[in-house]
Amino acid sequence: xxxxxxxxxxxxxxxxxxxxxxxxxxxxxxxxxxxxxxxxxxxxxxxxxxxxxxxxxxxxxxxxxxxxxxxxxxxxxxxxxxxxxxxxxxxxxxxxxxxxxxxxxxxxxxxxxxxxxxxxxxxxxxxxxxxxxxxxxxxxxxxxxxxxxxxxxxxxxxxxxxxxxxxxxxxxxxxxxxxxxxxxxxxxxxxxxxxxxx
Amino acid sequence: xxxxxxxxxxxxxxxxxxxxxxxxxxxxxxxxxxxxxxxxxxxxxxxxxxxxxxxxxxxxxxxxxxxxxxxxxxxxxxxxxxxxxxxxxxxxxxxxxxxxxxxxxxxxxxxxxxxxxxxxxxxxxxxxxxxxxxxxxxxxxxxxxxxxxxxxxxxxxxxxxxxxxxxxxxxxxxxxxxxxxxxxxxxxxxxxxxxxxx
Numbered sequence: 001x002x003x004x005x006x007x008x009x010x011x012x013x014x015x016x017x018x019x020x021x022x023x024x025x026x027x028x029x030x031x032x033x034x035x036x037x038x039x040x041x042x043x044x045x046x047x048x049x050x051x052x053x054x055x056x057x058x059x060x061x062x063x064x065x066x067x068x069x070x071x072x073x074x075x076x077x078x079x080x081x082x083x084x085x086x087x088x089x090x091x092x093x094x095x096x097x098x099x100x101x102x103x104x105x106x107x108x109x110x111x112x113x114x115x116x117x118x119x120x121x122x123x124x125x126x127x128x129x130x131x132x133x134x135x136x137x138x139x140x141x142x143x144x145x146x147x148x149x150x151x152x153x154x155x156x157x158x159x160x161x162x163x164x165x166x167x168x169x170x171x172x173x174x175x176x177x178x179x180x181x182x183x184x185x186x187x188x189x190x191x192x193x194x195x196x197x198x
Numbered sequence: 199x200x201x202x203x204x205x206x207x208x209x210x211x212x213x214x215x216x217x218x219x220x221x222x223x224x225x226x227x228x229x230x231x232x233x234x235x236x237x238x239x240x241x242x243x244x245x246x247x248x249x250x251x252x253x254x255x256x257x258x259x260x261x262x263x264x265x266x267x268x269x270x271x272x273x274x275x276x277x278x279x280x281x282x283x284x285x286x287x288x289x290x291x292x293x294x295x296x297x298x299x300x301x302x303x304x305x306x307x308x309x310x311x312x313x314x315x316x317x318x319x320x321x322x323x324x325x326x327x328x329x330x331x332x333x334x335x336x337x338x339x340x341x342x343x344x345x346x347x348x349x350x351x352x353x354x355x356x357x358x359x360x361x362x363x364x365x366x367x368x369x370x371x372x373x374x375x376x377x378x379x380x381x382x383x384x385x386x387x388x389x390x391x392x393x394x395x396x
Contacts (some may be wrong), residue, residue: 021310025224099310104365108306111368112219112297122369153378156366160375161355164362167302168354170309171320177358180351188386 008046011036016057018066020099023109024054024117051116059115061102062124070131073118079139080194083158086132087185090162091178100170103128104163129155149193158185206244206344209234214255214262217296221307222252236252256315259300263293268329278392281356284330285383287367288360289376297318298368301326302361327353347391356383 001009016033018027031083032043032053047053069089076082099105103124110118139145160180168177199207212233216225230241230251242273245251267287274280301322308316330353337343359379366375 023221023222023223023307043236058336077294100306107365107369108298108303120259125366125369139255153381156363156375156378157382160362160366160379161359162362164358164360165354165366167305167361168323168358171305171316171323177354181358183351185357 003022004046011038011046011053012056012060014105015053015100016061016102019057020061020097020102020105022099023105024050024114025109027054035043049128051114055116055120058102058106058120058124061097062120064097065102066124066128068093068095073135079135079142079144080189082135083132083139083187083189085191086135087158087162087182087189091175091182094110101163101166104166126161132158143195145193146195161185209236209241209244209251210254210258213251213260214300215296217252217255218259218300220297221303221372222312223307224250225252249312253314253318255392256300256304256318256322259293259295260318262295263300264322264326265290266293269334277333277340277342278387280333281330281337281387281391282384284333285356285360285380285387288372289380296393299361299364302364323357327357330356341393343391344393352391359383 011032012049015027018031018035022028022031027050029040029043029050033039036043040145043053047056062193069086071089071093073082073085073089076085094100103121106117106121107125110121129152133151136145136149136154140147140151161184162178165177165181169175213225213230216229216233220226220229225248227238227241227248230272231237234241241251245254267284269287269291271280271283271287274283301319303321304315305323308319327350331349334343334347334349334352338345338347338349359382360376363375363379367373
């Protein structure tokens with residue numbers, strides 16, 4: 001990797017927690033300068049604007065978060081068990097970027113403006129939902145999941161309830177809501193989604 | 199109401215959509231001045247700080263939102279039907295303050311700082327959850343709701359999944375996630391929560 005590209009990646013990595021914790025408007029240039037140890041010119045040599053840097057920082061933070069959520073799922077062959085582990089990962093591994101879920105943060109932060117960042121968040125949501133949909137569809141195909149289950153609706157339910165629980169978790173500093181949602185989803189996956197073994 | 203108090207309420211009402219749409223850091227003094235038609239001094243004669251104004255604006259926005267969500271619930275005597283109407287209100291009446299759910303917005307906006315606003319959001323969540331808990335507890339008492347249902351867990355599930363769906367709704371400008379969560383909760387309330395009639 002060229003030196004310039006290394007510096008660019010380093011700026012993204014150090015800016016990501018700041019944008020994730022403080023939001024787009026709250027992330028001041030002085031914070032970014034302190035975190036990166038660079039002057040304004042040193043940062044903006046690598047990015048055309050604050051928006052461009054925030055977009056790269058979001059993509060980085062989301063990749064890290066998604067990696068934690070889908071960690072090791074490939075090793076679980078049964079698709080219902082894989083969904084349950086996805087839920088468990090969400091509850092137990094909250095990623096390496098401080099400030100909560102980058103998707104939730106950026107969606108809320110940009111829903112009334114900032115179209116570049118908002119488009120990144122939309123893309124992240126689409127990608128994540130597609131990933132969950134693909135597990136459900138594979139499960140129906142393999143006769144592990146009831147054929148009447150709608151893959152997109154189930155994926156939407158899982159994502160909505162977990163993301164909402166993150167809000168309660170962040171506000172109350174207690175994992176109670178995450179645990180309640182996990183227990184509900186686990187039970188639902190066992191009783192309404194899984195094809196009972198004969 | 200005294201003139202000063204009238205002006206104060208007017209400022210709160212006009213500031214609420216700005217804070218709800220742009221967040222605390224994003225709400226600029228110039229926006230607040232434009233919305234209220236007042237100079238800086240005219241605004242801050244009535245509030246000790248931006249934080250104090252934001253706190254009052256949040257309380258106002260939340261009151262409006264909660265009013266829409268619990269609209270007419272008192273007229274429904276069966277508690278399971280009341281919970282289903284609460285969910286329907288959430289999906290169909292999104293309040294009069296533009297910018298999405300003030301609780302979700304403020305929780306996400308303040309979870310890494312701003313303790314005054316964060317405390318208001320915590321209080322709003324506690325109040326809303328207590329309201330749902332009281333419906334569930336009354337339903338258990340009246341033998342309309344299964345006694346094995348945990349009121350706080352059910353309230354947490356309803357709130358988490360609906361608030362998460364609001365995030366998807368705001369990001370995708372589609373009510374699909376809200377509808378998917380509503381269908382799931384309705385079915386769950388009918389099959390696992392309601393005491394079957396004899």
